[in-house]
Amino acid sequence: MRRLLLPLFLAAACVAGAAQVRAADAVAAGGEAAAGGMRRPAAETLRVALDDGRERPAAQQASSANRAGAAATRSATIAGSKSIAVLYPDIGEPYRSVFARIIEGIEERAKSPITSYAVGGSFNAQELAGELRRNEIQVVIALGRNGLKAAGSLDKGVGVVVGGIISASEADVRGSAVLSLAPDPGLLFTRLKSIAPRIQRVYVVYNPHQNGWLARLAHEAAHSHGIELVAQEAGDLKTALGLYQKILAGSDPRRDALWLPQDGATVDDSTVLPLVLQESWTRSLVVFSSNVSHVRRGALFALYPDNVGLGRSLAEAALGVIAGEPAGRAPQPLREVLTAFNTRTASHLGLNLSPVQLRTFDLLFPEQ
Template sequence: MILTRFTVALAALGAWCALATAAAAPAFELPGVPAQARDSVGALFQTLDGSPASTPRVDADAVTMVPVTLAQLEDQLRRPDVRASIGKGTIAVLYSNVDQPFRTAFTSVIRGIQEGTSLPVRSYAVEARADPIDLNAMLRRNGTRIVIALGRQGLAAAAGLDRDISVLVGGVLLLSDSDNLAGISLTPDPAMLFARLRELLPELRRVIVVYNPKNSEWLIRLAREAARAQGLELAAFVAGDMARAVQLYPQLIATADGRRDAVWLPHDATTVEEGTILPLVLRETGNGGVPLFSSNVLHEKKGALFAMVPNNVEMGRTLASSALSMLSGGARARSLAPSRTLQTAIDLRTASHVGVQLGERRQRGFDFVFPQP
C-alpha cells in the first residue's frame, strides 16, 4: 500500500512540476500604460500612445516548486486538466528577439497562451538565423510536441524544425495562401471592420480599397464576403506598385461621395506605404470629407476615423486552444486566419469632421478614444 501510494505520488509530482512550469508566468506590468491598455494592444498601442514600457522577462526554464503533502499531490492528480495533460508533452513558443516596445506584444501573447492551457509552456526568444539542429535538440529534450511561432523571426526559426513537431503561427501580418500555415494573422478580420463601420455610418454603401494581389488577395476574398454580409459594395482596385497606387487614390477619392463611400487601408506594404501614400490619402480624404478607416491602429492618430488592433492576450488564448485541439488529434487548419479578438480606437475630431457625433455613452463602446478627455 505504501509503495503504491509512493508510485502515485511520483506520478503526481511529475504532473505538478509540469503545471508549475506553465503557471510560472511573470506579471507583465507596463508602467505608464493605462490599465485598459495593458495586456491587450501591447506594442502597437504603446507605439501609438508613446508610453514607456518595461521589458518583461520570459524565462524558458523557470519552475516554481511549492512544498506539498502526499494528499495534496493525489488531489492534484485527480483533477481532469492535470490527468489530460500527462503524456502530451510541452508547448514551445518561439518569438522574435526584438526590443521594446515590440517585445511587449509577444510577451502579452505568451501570457494568453499560458492562461489558455494547463500544459507546460516554454518560451524562447530566437534570432532569424537560429541553428535548426540545436533548436530541434533543445525542443526534444523538453518534450515539445507543438510550437507556436510568433513574429517573422519565430516563423523563420520554426521553418527548420523536424516535421513531427506541429507549428502554429501568430504575430505576423501578411502571408499568402500558398504558405500552407495555420495560425492567426495580426490583420483584423474585414467582417469586424465592416460591422463597426456600418455601426458608425449606417447610410454607407461602398468601401473603396486599393491593394496589391501579391500581398492581399487572400484578404480581399474575405473582404468581399464580409461586405456582402453587411449590405456593402467592395470596390477593390489593383495596384501592383506604388506608382499605380499614387495614381489611383486621388481619382477614386475625388469621385467618392462622403455620405455613402469610405476608404479602407488594409495592411499592404505596397498600397499603404507610410512615407508617400499615407500622407496623400489622409490629405485627399480629409479635404473631400470622405471617411477613412484602417487595419493599422497607428493610422488612427494620423487622421483615420477608426482602426482596429488585435487583443494580444486573447490571441494567445486562441492559439493555445488550437494547439490543444491539434494535440488531441483534431483537424489541423491549413490557412492563416485574420484576427477576430479585436479592440477599436476612434478619433473624435475625425468623427466630427465626417458628421459622426459620439456622446459619452457611445464613446464607452470603444476601447481607446482620442483625443483623451
Template sequence: MAFLLVGGWSGAVAKDGAPRVVAVLYPETEAPYRQIFAEILDGIQRGATGETVRSYALSEPPDAAGLRQWLDREKPAVTITLGRLATKIYETFGLGVPHVVGALDASPQQMPGRAGVGLAVDPALLFATLKQLAPTKRRVWVVFDPSYDRWLIDLAQQAASSSGLKLEALGARDLRESARQFTSVLQAADPATDAIWLVADARITDSETILPLVVEKSWQRRLLVFSNNLQHIKRGVLFGLFPDNTLLGQRLAELAERALRAPSAPSSIEVLRAVKRAINLKIAAHLDLAIDQALERQFDLVLPVW
C-alpha cells in the same frame, strides 16, 4: 534565451501521463514590442489548462544552433512561433511537429495549409463598426495586392453584402500602382455614401507615401477612412481595429490544442477576430459624426479631440 511558462490544456497528455511540452518561440525585442509578446504569452498561458508551456526568445542575430539544441532537449509536441523571424528559422528545421503561427502578416495564399492567425482583421468586424458610426455609408473602396490578399477580399465581399455595403476592390502590385489607384479613389469617392478601407499591407499602404496622401486628401474632402493599423488612427484615420494580444494568445493556444488532437486535420491561416477598437474623435468631429459618451465607451482607445 529561454524561460519556463507553466500552463496548458487537459486534452493532450503524453502516454506516460506527463504533460506534453508546448514550445513558444518569439523574438527578443525592445519596448514597446516586448510588451506585445509578453501579452500574447500571457494569453497562451490563460488558454491552457494542463500542459507545460515553455518559451524561447530569439536574439538578433538569432542563434539557430542554440534553438535547435533547445528544441531537441524539450521535445515539444506542438510549437507556436510568434513573428516572422521565429517562424522562418523554425521552418528550416523541418521537424514535422504540429506548428501554429501568430503575430505576423500571414496569408493563406502565401502559407497554405498552415494553422495560425494573421494580422488581417475580420472584415465583418470592420464593417460592423463602420455601420455603427456611419450608417449612411453604402460603398467601401479598398486597394489590395491580389497575389497576397485575394482571400481577404473574397471574405470582405461576403461581409460587405451581409452588411448592406458594396465593396469596390482595386488591385495593385506595388506602391506605384497603389498610389495611382488611391489617387483615383480619392477623386471618385462620394463623401456622403463612401468610405475607404486601408488593409494591413505595407507593400500597398506604407507610412511614408500612401498614408500621408490618403490622410491629406480624405481630410480635404471629408472622406471617412478606416484601418486595422493602430498607427493609422493616430495619423488621421477615423477608426481601426487592432489586436487584443491576450485574446490572440488564447486563440493560438486553442489552435495548438486542435493540432495536438488532430495533427493531420486541414488547417488555414485565420483572420484576426481577437481585437480592440480605437477611434479618433478629432476626425469624427471633422466628419460631423455624432459620437456620444455611450458610444465612445464602446471603444478601447479614444484619441482626444485636440
C-alpha cells in the same frame, strides 16, 4: 535568466495611450525587416505570466468564455502538460509587455506553463530541435518571420502554429495553421456600420500576392453587411497612388468609405497616408484602417490586436493541432480585437456618437 525581448511587428498590438501608438509607428518604420541580424539564442527557456490589470469589454470576455467552454474537453486532455512551446524573434526592447501579454493569453488558454525560446537571425537549428525533443514539445507557436524561419527547420513531427505576421507563402508555412494580424473584415464592417450607418460602398486597394486571401473574405463580409466592396489590385505604391487619386476624386462622401489595410505594397506613411488623410478631410470622406497609428493621424477608426486574446487564439489553434484537427488552407484573420477611434475626425464628419457608444472604444484620439 535572459531578458524577455519583443517583436517590433507586434508592437501595434500594444499597451494603452501614446506608448501604444509609438509602438505602431515603430512597426511602420522597421517592419519585419528588423528580424535579421540578431543575437543567437541561448538554450535556456523562460516562462512569463504578467498582468497589466486592464479590463476588457464584457462582450469580448463573453466571446472568449464561449470559445473556451466549447473546447473544454479538448484542453482537459492536455492540461498541465508542457507540450506547447513559443518561438519568438530576439529583437530587443521596449516591447516586452506586448509579448508578455501574448504569452499570458497562451498560458491561460492552454492551462499550462509555456516554454519560450528567443530566436535570432542566426540560430542553431540542431540545438533548438534537441531542446524541443528533450522537453517533449508536440507543437510550437511561431511568432513573426524569425519564429517562422526557426519552425521551418524543425522535424516534421512537430506541429506548427504561425502568428505575428500578416500573411505568408504556402512554401513558408507548409500547411501550418496561420493566425494573421490582419483584422477580420467582418468585424471592421460591423464597426463601420455602427459608427456610420449611411455607408453603402467601401473602396480598398490591395496587393493580391499579400492580401488576396483577405480580399476574398472581405467580399463575403461586405455582402453580408449590405456593403458594395470595390477592391482594386496594385502591385506597388506607384500604381496604388494612382488608384487612390481616382477613388478620392470620384467617391461620394454621403455613401462611400475608404479602407486602408495592412499592406506594404499599397499603403505607406510618407506618400499614400498623407494624401488620403488630407483629401478625405477636405471631402469629408470616411477613412478607416487596420493600423492603429493611422487613427492618431486622422483616420476615423481602426481595429488592432487584443494581446491576451491573440494569445488565447494561438493556444486554441495549438490545442487543435495536438488533437489532430486539420489546419485551414488560408490564414485566419484576427478576431480578438480592440478599437481605436478619433473623436475630432468624427466631429468633422458630422458623426455625433453618444457617451454610451464612446465607451465601447478602447483608445480615443486626440488623447483625453
